[in-house]
Amino acid sequence: MSWVLLAEQLLNGFTLGLILFLLCAGLTLVFGIMDLVNLAHGSLYMMGAYFCATFTAMTGSFLYAVPLALAATFVLGLIVEVIVLRNLYTRDHLDQVMATFGLILIFNEGVRQIWGADGEVIPLPAFLDSNFELVFGIVYPTYRLLIICVGLLVALGLYVLVTHTRVGMLIRGGASNREMLSALGINVKQLFTLIFGLGAALAGLAGLMAGPIEQATIGMGERILILAFVVIVIGGIGSIRGSFIAAILVGVIDTMGRSFLEDFLSLVMPANYAETAGPALSSMSIYIVMAAVLAIRPQGLFPPRTG
Amino acid sequence: MVTDQLTTAPSTTPAWVSVRNGTGLAVLLLYALMPGIADIFDLPFYLDIFSRVMILTIAAISLNFILGFGGMVSFGHAAYLGLGAYAVGILAYYDIYSGWIQWPVGLAVSALFALVTGAICLRTKGVYFIMITLAFTQMIHFLFVSLEEFGGDDGLTIWNRSEFDGLIDLSNDLTLYYTIFVILVLSLALVHRLVNSRFGMVIQGARSNEPRMRALGFPTYRYRLAAYVIAGSLCGLAGILLGNDTEFVSPSDMHWTKSGDLIIIVVLGGMGTFWGPLFGALAFLLLEFFLSDIFIWWHLIFGPLLILVVIFARGGIDSFLGQQNGQGR
Numbered sequence: 001m002s003w004v005l006l007a008e009q010l011l012n013g014f015t016l017g018l019i020l021f022l023l024c025a026g027l028t029l030v031f032g033i034m035d036l037v038n039l040a041h042g043s044l045y046m047m048g049a050y051f052c053a054t055f056t057a058m059t060g061s062f063l064y065a066v067p068l069a070l071a072a073t074f075v076l077g078l079i080v081e082v083i084v085l086r087n088l089y090t091r092d093h094l095d096q097v098m099a100t101f102g103l104i105l106i107f108n109e110g111v112r113q114i115w116g117a118d119g120e121v122i123p124l125p126a127f128l129d130s131n132f133e134l135v136f137g138i139v140y141p142t143y144r145l146l147i148i149c150v151g152l153l154v155a156l157g158l159y160v161l162v163t164h165t166r167v168g169m170l171i172r173g174g175a176s177n178r179e180m181l182s183a184l185g186i187n188v189k190q191l192f193t194l195i196f197g198l199g200a201a202l203a204g205l206a207g208l209m210a211g212p213i214e215q216a217t218i219g220m221g222e223r224i225l226i227l228a229f230v231v232i233v234i235g236g237i238g239s240i241r242g243s244f245i246a247a248i249l250v251g252v253i254d255t256m257g258r259s260f261l262e263d264f265l266s267l268v269m270p271a272n273y274a275e276t277a278g279p280a281l282s283s284m285s286i287y288i289v290m291a292a293v294l295a296i297r298p299q300g301l302f303p304p305r306t307g
Numbered sequence: 308m309v310t311d312q313l314t315t316a317p318s319t320t321p322a323w324v325s326v327r328n329g330t331g332l333a334v335l336l337l338y339a340l341m342p343g344i345a346d347i348f349d350l351p352f353y354l355d356i357f358s359r360v361m362i363l364t365i366a367a368i369s370l371n372f373i374l375g376f377g378g379m380v381s382f383g384h385a386a387y388l389g390l391g392a393y394a395v396g397i398l399a400y401y402d403i404y405s406g407w408i409q410w411p412v413g414l415a416v417s418a419l420f421a422l423v424t425g426a427i428c429l430r431t432k433g434v435y436f437i438m439i440t441l442a443f444t445q446m447i448h449f450l451f452v453s454l455e456e457f458g459g460d461d462g463l464t465i466w467n468r469s470e471f472d473g474l475i476d477l478s479n480d481l482t483l484y485y486t487i488f489v490i491l492v493l494s495l496a497l498v499h500r501l502v503n504s505r506f507g508m509v510i511q512g513a514r515s516n517e518p519r520m521r522a523l524g525f526p527t528y529r530y531r532l533a534a535y536v537i538a539g540s541l542c543g544l545a546g547i548l549l550g551n552d553t554e555f556v557s558p559s560d561m562h563w564t565k566s567g568d569l570i571i572i573v574v575l576g577g578m579g580t581f582w583g584p585l586f587g588a589l590a591f592l593l594l595e596f597f598l599s600d601i602f603i604w605w606h607l608i609f610g611p612l613l614i615l616v617v618i619f620a621r622g623g624i625d626s627f628l629g630q631q632n633g634q635g636r
Contacts, residue, residue, distance in 0.1 A: 037434050087618050093434050094380050095617045098574055101567045102613030109606035226445045226563065229438040237434060279453040287446035291427050294439065298430040 007138045009259045010252065015144045017251025018151025022206035023228045024235070024243040025158055026199025032238030033175045034192055036085060037093050039100040041203055041228070042221030043107035044080075048073045048204030049216035050111060053120035062125055062212065069208045070201050077200020081193050089192070108218050119217035122208075147209050154205070155244055162240065171195060175238070227254070230286055234293050236300030246301060250286050257282035327628040331582035334589060338488055342481055354484055355552075360592045361487045362548050367572040367584035368494045369541035374570070375579030376502050377534050378514030379429070382437045383444030384569045387417045387539050389561030391546020393451065396463040396556040406469030406477070410547055417543025418536050420447070425535035429528060444566055451558040462557025469551055477551055487548050494541060499581055501537070510534050571613065577625025586624040 027041050051072040055065035084103065088096045123129075124143055132142040162168040170191055173181040182188045207221070214220065231250050235242030262278025269277070293301060337344075338357060345353040366388055373379040394413030403409065424443045428436055457463050468477040477483045501507045512520045513527040520527050550556050559565075568591065576587020598605035620626075 031434065037437065084614055091617075093437060094374075094570070094574065095621075097380070097382065097437060097567075098571060099614045099617040101571070102610040102617070105606040105610035105613070109604050109610070113604055113607070222563070226442060230442050233431075233435055233438050233442065276454070276456060279455075280450055283449035283453045284446050287442055290439070290442060291424075294427050294430060298435070300435075 013252030013255035017248035019206045021247035022202050024231045026202040030199045037096045040103035042225030044200045044203040045207035046221035048207030049211035052208035053122045053216050073204025074197045074201040077197040081196040119215050121215045122211040124212050230290050236303040239302045242302030257285040361491045364588040365494050365545040366542045369538040371573045371584045372498050373538040377510045381440045383440035385561045385565035386444040386447045387542035388546040390417045391543040392550030392556035395550035396465045399465050404467045404470045406471045409469045413547040418540045421536045421539025448561050465554045577623030580625040583625045
């Protein structure tokens with residue numbers, strides 16, 4: 001195990017963590033403000049990747065496809081909100097879970113009908129499909145570095161948006177008292193639609209960035225959605241700051257566990273046991289972390305301040 | 308004149324005679340007669356379908372106990388189906404076929420998993436609970452995916468069904484069918500007894516108003532945990548039957564969509580009702596069976612249907628069978 005490999009895996013962990021964060025930011029915004037559990041958030045992630053694949057094929061470049069796919073998931077989010085989810089805000093969480101589960105079935109089957117069951121590869125332009133030499137001889141794919149930069153920028157942008165702009169003020173107002181906001185003459189319905197669209201676009205961004213790495217497949221959304229739930233539970237529901245920290249934590253732990261746990265275990269137990277226990281334990285690692293966090297703090301690490 | 312008397316006379320029928328109970332009993336009767344029906348019409352695969360329906364009904368009964376009566380929205384109930392089936396499968400893998408060992412182990416493993424995860428999950432509420440139960444089940448799912456020894460992703464074939472020497476012979480499909488049927492009826496009776504006991508009242512009280520129950524001096528956490536473990540064990544039993552019935556177990560048995568299916572069955576049937584799981588499982592699997600037969604893309608129909616049911620038809624199938632008379636609720 002060399003230090004270069006360790007650093008690379010650490011960066012991989014950051015990449016996963018930032019993609020998770022983009023997904024969680026939308027999920028937690030929607031939950032914190034509209035009190036809506038949206039299982040179909042993962043489907044929007046998947047749609048981001050599929051839209052990007054199609055637009056890349058149409059325009060011939062990943063770079064042109066990105067804004068188009070973002071706009072497409074944003075619009076798709078608006079449509080889903082207006083047709084289905086708007087009717088669910090006042091319902092209990094069970095109804096929301098069921099209805100959005102129905103949405104997942106529709107999205108997955110729809111994608112299978114339109115794009116086929118095989119998955120779509122998203123080709124990268126040459127200048128992104130290369131390696132970049134960081135300090136100390138660490139060579140890292142340029143595209144993954146780009147994901148890290150974009151993720152950090154979006155995190156910063158969200159922070160500024162929520163805490164320092166008028167829209168952010170409305171978002172925070174919607175979270176703490178929607179009746180009062182509505183009484184002050186704000187069109188809350190419209191605001192909610194807009195927030196949902198924003199969340200959808202963030203999910204789409206996460207999906208289209210993950211697309212070139214793992215290709216767009218049916219079910220990619222649900223796999224990562226459950227990771228996103230773990231992040232949100234650890235970070236505290238409704239807290240963007242909590243999501244950010246928990247997302248990085250989960251991304252790093254998951255990646256490091258998969259890469260090194262087996263080697264590590266073989267130091268303390270016979271190799272054939274480590275070969276079985278390593279993958280088993282590393283696939284469970286983040287859930288164990290979640291359980292540990294919950295055992296100590298049931299409301300997550302950074303519950304949003306209420307009142 | 309006679310008819311006039313009949314319609315105006317005060318009803319002398321006992322309270323349990325109702326359209327609802329009649330429908331429920333009719334469904335049970337249908338299950339009981341299904342082997343004969345399948346035989347007459349020469350449709351042997353109906354036996355397979357209906358044993359699956361009954362197994363999922365048992366799982367749904369156990370979920371209905373905590374979800375419908377206890378208000379605990381567990382999105383991870385499929386874990387117990389998998390654990391029960393894997394208990395049978397893994398013991399059979401090591402040539403231990405005795406049901407006297409397999410079944411208690413399956414129940415114990417399910418109960419233990421319910422106890423450990425329940426102790427953590429029940430510290431939280433609402434949406435946290437939904438997400439955490441989902442996450443724990445996903446953890447178990449990935450655990451079995453990574454266990455190459457037991458087939459990993461491909462699953463594990465169970466070469467012999469559980470052996471109960473001298474008692475019953477489960478290798479006979481008909482015997483297994485009626486074993487499942489009897490366990491189904493017993494599960495219905497068990498949950499009915501539980502719900503209407505003092506224990507069940509506390510669970511339902513905690514669903515409606517937890518602070519009040521606590522103020523009355525009930526340690527609601529412990530009551531809930533007990534209910535959670537009972538439900539987990541019962542679903543584990545369904546898993547044991549599933550393993551015996553399909554003679555195969557794979558991680559996909561505890562995929563999170565299976566947990567979603569169980570929730571849909573409970574809600575579709577009418578949650579917190581006695582017959583709900585029975586109606587729900589039958590409706591869900593027949594819908595799946597016939598829709599998927601006609602359209603490969605049946606999810607495109609089922610998805611919108613689900614959304615429409617949630618938005619417009621609350622109360623499930625049970626609510627179409629007349630007013631709830633307050634019993635068993």
